[in-house]
Amino acid sequence: MASEIFLYWGSGSGPCWRVMLALEEKGLSGYGNKLISFDKTEHKSEEILKLNPRGQVPTFKHGNIVINESMAAIVYLEDTFKGQGTELIPSEPTKKALVLQRTMESNNLAEKTGKLLYYFFRNKDNIDEAVVSPLKADLKDEVLIWEGYLKELGGDSFIAGKDFTLADCCLFPAVAMLVRQGVDLDKSAPNLGKYYKTVKDRPSAQASWPPHFKESPNQDRFKDVM
Structure with missing residues (x-):
């Protein structure tokens, strides 16, 4: 079955x-895949544009089925392969x-993380604190919401309870990006750090795990967010 899947x-990329x-x-770890280079704009290649007219990744195929939105792809995976692996959407209402x-709410953290990171990438050495400060404040507020959710759940919990679910597939990449960019979660949001x-x-x-995370050290762009 994994052999029919290509990504x-x-x-x-969080999505x-x-x-993944x-x-x-x-x-389904045996799925076919191709790592594209954003620097070389390979996401705009003819190969991908034929499948995804927006020229974006992920571009997901299962046989003749093509899904280009990450949320849709992971719901499809859970529904199609319901009887195997981790149950990502519980049946109890x-x-x-x-x-x-x-799952849907996680987009708030991903979006606010992405806005700040995008500003740093686009401006590099010409950072305007008047622009950055409200972006950092918005991100801090969002992080504290998720910290509160985990504190309320208590103990060794995932984001929607004791079991790993679709919500964790969506939230974790955004949390990992916070750490990658220098947020000390152990100090500022200990439940989220755990x-x-x-x-x-x-x-x-x-x-x-993203290859370039392994090949280069964490950054410090977000070190003073919290």
Whole structure:
């Protein structure tokens, strides 16, 4: 079954990482894949544009089926491969509702992380603190919301309860990017820091860890966010 799946992906892309985590959790680690270079604008190549007219990754194929939105791809994976690997969406209504809520809600952290990171990438040595400060404040507020969720759940919890779910596939890449960019979660958001370490140690996270995260040190762009 994994042999029928193909994924175009980019290193460090949160949407791509979501899909890769779900694939690993569903026991589909043998899927075909191609790592594209953003620097070489390979996401705009004819090969990808034929499948995804937006020229974006992830671009996901399962046989003749093409899905180009990460949220849609991971829901599809859970539904199609429901009987194998990790159950990513529970059937019990209350638990299911929370998983779906946190899954969709994770876009808030991904978006606010992305806005700040994009500003740094675009401006590099010409940083305007008047622009950066409100972006940092928005991100800090968002991080504290997730810290509060985990504190309320208590103990060794994932983001929607005691089990790893679709919500963790979506949230973890954004949390990992915070650490990558210099946020000290252990100091500023200890429950989120514990969460990060727990998910990082999962085989699915290790198998899908962005190559460039391994090859270069963490950055300090977000060191004073919290």
